[in-house]
Amino acid sequence: MSQKGKYDCLLLYSGGKGSAYALYRLVEMGYKVLALTYNNGYFTKSDMENIRMITSKLGVDHVVLTHKNTDEILKESLIAAHTVCRGCFHISSSLAGDYAYRNNISLVVGATLSRGQILENKLLMFYKQGISDVSEIERELLNIQKGARQMDKSIFDHMDIESISSGAVYDQVKFVDFYRYCDITNQEMISFLNQKDEYWIGRKNYAIYSTNCPVKQIGDYGHLHERGFHYYGSATSWEKRLNHITIENVKEDLKCYPTEKAFKNFSKRVGYEPVRQEQKIDTSYICAYYVSESEISATELREFLTDKLPGYMIPTYFVEMEKIPFTSNNKIDKKALPEPEENINSGVEYVAPESETEEILTEIWHRILDVDKVGVKDNFFDIGGNSILLIQMHSQVDRRFPGKTMMMDLFAYPTVSKLANFIDSKNEKICKYISVEPVDLPVSYFCGGEKDLKAASYSFTLNKQMSEKAKLMSKTENITTDDIWVAVYSYLFAQMAGKKEIAVQSITGDVNRVVSVKNDFDAMKDFIQLFKNVNRQHRDENQAEAYEIEEIKSIVMNKGNESVIPLIFKKGLTNVKGNLMDIYDISLEYDDGEEEMQFQFEYNGKVLKSDKMKELVNSYYKITKMIIDQYEPKGVVL
Structure with missing residues (x-):
């Protein structure tokens, strides 16, 4: 494990001129850089020697990482995007992020994306929507980064990197594109590098931000x-x-320099079957021309084809013909086929939104897709949607309907009408089935209404040393610090109640989305197992025992006079109107700062005794300190 503070950042160094310029500049600016190269198996021996030569001359520490499933990842990339670059980008970024996560490096710098690539693939969609607030853009980019493992699931499944799968890496490591903040012409970059080392004078200038590796050009050929x-x-x-x-x-x-033979040989090696010439689509959309004896709508045709064809082969346009034109050779006369008109591009008639949910979703689609008129029957992908915009849409839908949808739900319900019905049904299900379990405490904890305090609070701080040890523990065990704080909270209430099974309410992910975290302490051999059990429940996006704070009045609560509902939440994840003590009797808010960690207890002073609450706070601090102080990789005994 690297000593904290040894490196300011980790740079993805590919050996190309773009990443080399970034490396030189970071070193000149005084940063302690660790250079990391992902070797996909297609670098030549001289490529790797040159990479080591430059890092050695600069006095920069350098590591090389590989992955056993590289060929499988490249194959899935070709299937999904007809290029290997998507797979290489995902695996190199993921390996770098995981390495940084495990070695206490808080910043990963990428330099293989040019400023143009960053604009085209990351920022342009925000400009089109009129989004210019930097914090909002950063938040959406992080959501897209987190959502990539669902959108390209076939690629990420072959990676099998725990910190990426759990999402823990994104809580600890920030990813930055160097050329988002550095504006330089190619000629300026070339001149700079030529002055730094004569090695660069003889290097080709092809694809300046690329590694120049053969597999990249083979991917270009395929696409x-x-x-x-x-x-x-x-x-x-x-x-x-x-x-x-x-x-x-x-x-x-x-x-594109590779030959067809080279592309076929590469495809054979990774197990990819190239698209045959007759399978190729010569236009940017697919149009279906059809003849029907009876009236049939484009919607019916689309739904029928959805069960028969993959999504990318579903026609965007449907044009009904009286008859299909043929040439004198009895072949379809493609030149005689009419161009599809814009007003039939979705194949459905416009239907205005009716319910509040439909109106909200329609507005989100309008804003993201930049479409003037969105009907509730329009298919997201037929009116301009794509996988990147889908991630952004999910982010905005989740902001309005927290915890109601997963990414895959948006594929399953691609129209406003279907998605609105799905969301509304989730609301009904929550109101009908969710039951929050209170915690019964000894009578000595309750004041019987004698106090006239609306609420009271206590707070404490974990110092920098303890905070760093807690973060180290979370990295080592592939959990989050959230899991630690919630687990200790649960353990404490189990001790106070004298119960082996306990439930506490937790908000650690989405704003106002509460997960009822349950633990059976008879089944726990140590605190590490408890932490991992909490982590599994936090990661379960299908968590049945989840609800929104605003919905709690509709949730079944069998609370007695000597019971409480404890809540624990991360700072910034609640914006509910009113006092939380109107809903919960006791809450713990924590703030994971850069150095110290702040904890704030609040409780209902009309119900609970202040001296007992002070004991609770002291006990929480002592238990937390004990776990951190005694932590060893083998675990801390309960």
């Missing part, structure tokens, strides 16, 4: 021949518009 356009075409055009490169540079960057 160009299977999709009909270059994978980096749009991003490279941004580089020209930004005056970073010339027209000649554009032509050079977009050249």
Whole structure:
């Protein structure tokens, strides 16, 4: 385990000129950098020697990581995106993030995305929606990053990296694109590198932000021949518009040097079956022309085809014909087929929203897709939606309806009407089935209404040393510090109640979304097992015992005069109107600061005795300190 503070950042160093410039500049700025290279197995021996040479000359520590499932990941990338770059980007970023997470490095810097790629693939959609607030953009980018493992599940399943699967890495490590903050022309970069080391003078300038590895160019070839356009075409055009490169540079960057034979050999090695020539689609959309004896809507056709074809082969347009035109050779006369009109692109008639949920969803779609008129029957993907926009839509839907949908639900319910019905049914289910279990405490904890205090509070702080040890524990055990605080809270109430099974209410993920965390202490051999049990419940997005704070009045509560409902939550995750003590009798709010950790207890002074609450606070602190002080990888005994 690296000593905390040894490195300021981890840089993904590919050996290309883009990442080299970032490395030189970071070192010049005084940062202690760890360079990390992901070797996908297609680097040459001289490539790796040159990478080590540059890092050695700069006095920068360097590590090389590989992955046993690289070929499987590249195959899935070709299937999903007709390029290997998507898979390489995911695996290199994930390996870097996991390494940083396990070695207490808080910042990962990527330098293989050009400013044009960042604009095209990350920022342009926000500009189109009129979003300019930096904090909102950062929040949405993080949601997209977290959502990638669901959108490209086939790729991430082959990675099997625990910190990525659990999402723990995103709580501890920040990812930054170097060229989002550095504006430089290609010529300026080349001149800079040539002055730094004569090695760069002899290097080719092809695809300046690339590694120049053969597999990248093979991926470019596949995308160009299977999709009909270059994978980096749009991003490279941004580089020209930004005056970073010339027209000649554009032509050079977009050249594909590999042969068809090389692409076939590579595909055979990774087990990918290339798209045959007759399978290729020559246009940017699919249009279905059909003849029908009876009236049939495009919606019915689309729903029928959904069960027969993969999503990317479902037509965007449906055009009904009196008859299909043929040539004199009895072949379909494609030139005689009419171009689809804009007003039939979704294949459905406009239906206005009626319910409040439909109105909210329609507004979200309008804002994200930049479509003037969204009907409740329109399919998200038919009116301009894609996987990246879907992640952003899920983020905004979850903000309005916390905890009601998962990413996969948006695929299953792709129209406003279906998604609204699904969300409304979840609300009904919650009101009908959720039951919050109170905790029965000894009578000595209750004041019987003698006190006239609306609420009272106590607080304490974990110092920097204890905070760092808690974070180290969470990294080592692949949990989060949230899990630790909730587990101790649960253990404490079990001790106070003298019970082996206990439930506490926890808010650690989405705003106002409460998870009822249950623990059976007879089944726990030590605190580490308890932490992991809490972690599993926090990670379960299908958690049945979850609800919104605002809905608690609709939830069944069998609370007696000598029982309480304890709540624990992370600072910033509640915005409920009114006092939490109107709902819960006792709450613990914690704030994971950069150095110290703050804890704030509040309780209902009309119900609970202040001296007993002070004992509770002291006990929580002592138990937490004991666990942290005694922690060893083998566990801390309950």
